[in-house]
Amino acid sequence: MNADVPWDEFNPADYISHNYRSVLPADAEIIAIVRDHFSDHFRRFPGRQVRGIDVGAGANLYPALAMLPWCEEITLLDRSSQNVDYLLGQLDSYDANWDAFWLSLCQKDGYAAYPHNPRERFKQIVRVEQGDLFHLAGQEGRWTLGTMFFVAESISSSETEFEQAIKCFFHYLEPGAPFAAAFMEESEGYEVGGRNFPACNVRREQIHSALESYTRGLKTSSVGEQDQDKVRDGYTSMIVACGYRCT
Numbered sequence: 001m002n003a004d005v006p007w008d009e010f011n012p013a014d015y016i017s018h019n020y021r022s023v024l025p026a027d028a029e030i031i032a033i034v035r036d037h038f039s040d041h042f043r044r045f046p047g048r049q050v051r052g053i054d055v056g057a058g059a060n061l062y063p064a065l066a067m068l069p070w071c072e073e074i075t076l077l078d079r080s081s082q083n084v085d086y087l088l089g090q091l092d093s094y095d096a097n098w099d100a101f102w103l104s105l106c107q108k109d110g111y112a113a114y115p116h117n118p119r120e121r122f123k124q125i126v127r128v129e130q131g132d133l134f135h136l137a138g139q140e141g142r143w144t145l146g147t148m149f150f151v152a153e154s155i156s157s158s159e160t161e162f163e164q165a166i167k168c169f170f171h172y173l174e175p176g177a178p179f180a181a182a183f184m185e186e187s188e189g190y191e192v193g194g195r196n197f198p199a200c201n202v203r204r205e206q207i208h209s210a211l212e213s214y215t216r217g218l219k220t221s222s223v224g225e226q227d228q229d230k231v232r233d234g235y236t237s238m239i240v241a242c243g244y245r246c247t
């Protein structure tokens with residue numbers, strides 16, 4: 001169960017050095033899909049500023065960077081104290097490794113034409129919250145843009161908790177809110193800093209159907225199937241899902 005896992009022992013430095021020192025091919029594909037989804041949506045609403053949330057942000061800033069141009073406020077929610085400390089330490093001036101992720105986003109106008117310095121803007125609008133995604137009482141529909149990357153399937157081996165995490169994510173989003181989510185397909189769990197963390201072994205069709213009843217315009221894509229150097233052992237591909245919270 002998620003509550004039994006020692007999340008405070010999650011080592012962000014090890015996780016970053018394994019996953020986010022540079023933009024790996026699978027992340028480049030994910031970034032392209034998410035960037036196009038968000039910029040195509042917000043192009044229709046010039047000047048609109050929304051409230052974004054990245055659920056289970058961990059030590060990954062690129063979902064927040066993908067939301068940055070359209071947000072007046074971004075919440076990074078995570079349960080682990082080490083990850084929360086990492087995120088708080090990024091607020092003043094995030095580390096140089098994230099510049100390459102921002103550059104990948106800048107292949108689309110919505111980001112390239114962004115009038116602010118992303119580092120300064122990140123500092124102004126991002127807030128970090130330590131919390132449990134399963135227990136955010138009273139926050140229904142509070143956010144108008146959302147991301148959840150490698151969380152629902154990577155926080156427990158329980159299929160019920162996988163489905164519950166997806167339900168909670170959409171519960172926090174306002175009807176009509178654009179979202180992006182990413183998943184490891186058929187993951188057998190993963191190791192961070194010598195600690196093993198659980199995963200729920202789900203296939204693309206299961207992920208798609210778990211999302212379907214909360215969404216409209218849902219598109220799921222597989223990325224990274226051909227990568228020779230998989231980020232982690234024990235998974236087949238990554239799945240990225242984009243769409244809108246249904247009304």
Ligand SMILES: C[S@@+](CC[C@H](N)C(=O)[O-])C[C@H]1O[C@@H](n2cnc3c(N)ncnc32)[C@H](O)[C@@H]1O
Pocket residue numbers: 002007010055056057058059060077078079080083131132133134148149150151154155
């Ligand atoms: C595999 S990591 C994914 C991190 C990041 N989103 C990424 O894209 O790499 C899973 C994250 O979920 C967080 N987490 C686990 N259980 C949680 C819960 N109940 N509520 C909020 N965050 C949780 C962990 O601390 C960890 O940061």
